[in-house]
Amino acid sequence: xxxxxxxxxxxxxxxxxxxxxxxxxxxxxxxxxxxxxxxxxxxxxxxxxxxxxxxxxxxxxxxxxxxxxxxxxxxxxxxxxxxxxxxxxxxxxxxxxxxxxxxxxxxxxxxxxxxxxxxxxxxxxxxxxxxxxxxxxxxxxxxxxxxxxxxxxxxxxxxxxxxxxxxxxxxxxxxxxxxxxxxxxxxxxxxxxxxxxxxxxxxxxxxxxxxxxxxxxxxxxxxxxxxxxxxxxxxxxxxxxxxxxxxxxxxxxxxxxxxxxxxxxxxxxxxxxxx
Amino acid sequence: xxxxxxxxxxxxxxxxxxxxxxxxxxxxxxxxxxxxxxxxxxxxxxxxxxxxxxxxxxxxxxxxxxxxxxxxxxxxxxxxxxxxxxxxxxxxxxxxxxxxxxxxxxxxxxxxxxxxxxxxxxxxxxxxxxxxxxxxxxxxxxxxxxxxxxxxxxxxxxxxxxxxxxxxxxxxxxxxxxxxxxxxxxxxxxxxxxxxxxxxxxxxxxxxxxxxxxxxxxxxxxxxxxxxxxxxxxxxxxxxxxxxxxxxxxxxxxxxx
Numbered sequence: 001x002x003x004x005x006x007x008x009x010x011x012x013x014x015x016x017x018x019x020x021x022x023x024x025x026x027x028x029x030x031x032x033x034x035x036x037x038x039x040x041x042x043x044x045x046x047x048x049x050x051x052x053x054x055x056x057x058x059x060x061x062x063x064x065x066x067x068x069x070x071x072x073x074x075x076x077x078x079x080x081x082x083x084x085x086x087x088x089x090x091x092x093x094x095x096x097x098x099x100x101x102x103x104x105x106x107x108x109x110x111x112x113x114x115x116x117x118x119x120x121x122x123x124x125x126x127x128x129x130x131x132x133x134x135x136x137x138x139x140x141x142x143x144x145x146x147x148x149x150x151x152x153x154x155x156x157x158x159x160x161x162x163x164x165x166x167x168x169x170x171x172x173x174x175x176x177x178x179x180x181x182x183x184x185x186x187x188x189x190x191x192x193x194x195x196x197x198x199x200x201x202x203x204x205x206x207x208x209x210x211x212x213x214x215x216x217x218x219x220x221x222x223x224x225x226x227x228x229x230x231x232x233x234x235x236x237x238x239x240x241x242x243x244x245x246x247x248x249x250x251x252x253x254x255x256x257x258x259x260x261x262x263x264x265x266x267x268x269x270x271x272x273x274x275x
Numbered sequence: 276x277x278x279x280x281x282x283x284x285x286x287x288x289x290x291x292x293x294x295x296x297x298x299x300x301x302x303x304x305x306x307x308x309x310x311x312x313x314x315x316x317x318x319x320x321x322x323x324x325x326x327x328x329x330x331x332x333x334x335x336x337x338x339x340x341x342x343x344x345x346x347x348x349x350x351x352x353x354x355x356x357x358x359x360x361x362x363x364x365x366x367x368x369x370x371x372x373x374x375x376x377x378x379x380x381x382x383x384x385x386x387x388x389x390x391x392x393x394x395x396x397x398x399x400x401x402x403x404x405x406x407x408x409x410x411x412x413x414x415x416x417x418x419x420x421x422x423x424x425x426x427x428x429x430x431x432x433x434x435x436x437x438x439x440x441x442x443x444x445x446x447x448x449x450x451x452x453x454x455x456x457x458x459x460x461x462x463x464x465x466x467x468x469x470x471x472x473x474x475x476x477x478x479x480x481x482x483x484x485x486x487x488x489x490x491x492x493x494x495x496x497x498x499x500x501x502x503x504x505x506x507x508x509x510x511x512x513x514x515x516x517x518x519x520x521x522x523x524x525x526x527x528x529x530x531x532x
Binding site for chain 1 (some may be wrong): 326329330349351353354357359361362363366377378379406407426467470
C-alpha cells in the first residue's frame, strides 16, 4: 500500500537531451562570429570612411595606446584604484541599503513615514551630487566613494523593501505558531524569503557601482580610469578614452559575474527553467 | 477534553463598513483522540476557528481552551497545516521537519532523530535530503504532516490540507494521514468543504451556518475504519451521512435559487 503511494508520487526524471548541447554550441559559435565581425569592422571601417584617429581610433591604435598607457601612464595603478573603490562603494552601499530595507520592512509605520523621502532621493540624479561632495570633502577619495554608495544604495533598498512586503503571511504565522521570536522569524523566514530579491538588487547595484566611481573620478581627482577619461578627452586622445571605457566595462562585468556565481550558489533550491 | 470553544465570537474591523462578524456564539468540545471535522458554506468562519485555536488571534468574546487552559497566543500544544504545504523552499525536507523544534531548546542531534522518526511514519524515508521543489504535491503535504507531528502537538489543526491535490492523490493522502493520526492518537480538527472527506475521516462533524458562522448541527459518524478512509469509502452508509449534511447546508435550495 505505502509502496504504491510512493510510486505514484515520485516524479519522472527526464534524461538529459542532446539537442540542448547542440543549441548551446550554436549560440557560442554565433556569438563568437559577431565578435569577430565587430572587431574587424572596428579595425578596417574607420580608415575606409576617412574617420580620423581622434574621432574613432582603430583596434590596433587602441591596443598600441594601451601598451603605452601601461608603460608610461601607470595604467595598472589607475585600474586597480577604480576597481577597489568600486568594490568598497558597492559593499558599503549595498550593506546600508539592505540593512535599512530590512529595518523599514519590519516597521510599516516608518516605511509609510519615510517612503516619500526615499522616493524623492531615488528619483534625484545621484551623480549630480558629485560636485557638491567635492565642495564638502575636497579632492580625495571621499566624494567618489559617497557617489558610489548613494547610487548603489537605492536599488538594494527598494528590492529588499518590496520583498519584505510580499513575504508569505502564512509562513510567518506558521513560525509564530511554532513560538519563534521576532528575530528568529526574520532570520529563518523573512531573510531567506527575500534573498532572491536581494540578489537581484545587488546585481543591478553592481552595474551602477562602476558609474558612481567613474563620475566621481571624472569630476575631480587624479587617479582612476575616470580621471584617464577626462585626461585623454582633454588631449583629444580618443584611444585613451576608448581603453578606459573598455576597462571600466570589464570591472563591472567581473563584479556582475562574481555576483551571479554567488546567486547561483545561494539560490540552488530554486528550480531552473532550463535543465 | 482537548479543545473547547465557549460561546466564541470574532469580529473583524473592515475598511468599508465598520465591523464584520465572522463567527458568533460558537460552542463545541473535542475530546482527546477524537477526529472532528468542521464543514460549512464558504466564508462561514471555518478558518477563523482554526486561527483562534492556534492562538494567532484571540476571540472578541468567549473563550478557547486547549487542554483546559485558555489560549492567549501561539502555544506549543497546537500544530496546524494549511492547503499550502508551507515548506521552506531553501531547506531540505528533514530540515523543514525540524523547523518547529528549533525554538524549543531541543538539541541538534535530538531534532534530527525526531525528524527522521516522523519522516518514517509519513513514509518519506530516502527523501530527507531532497528539496521541496523536487517532491510532488502529495509528498510535500506528507512532509508538512511530519513537521506538524514532530512537535508532538496535543491537537492537530488541518485547514483543507487535501484540497489542492488531484482526486486520486487525495484519496491516498487522506488514507495515509488518517492512519498516522490514528496510530499516534492525536486529537484532530479538520476544516473542509468536502462533505465526503468529512464523513470518511471523522468521528464527529460540526456543521456551521453562513456568516456569522455558528454551529447548527452536530453529526456523529457511527462507522468503523476511521483510520482507513479507503475502506470506509466502500460503505453504503457514507452517502446517507453526506446527504444529511447536504440538506443541512441547504445546498439544493441555493442551486434552485
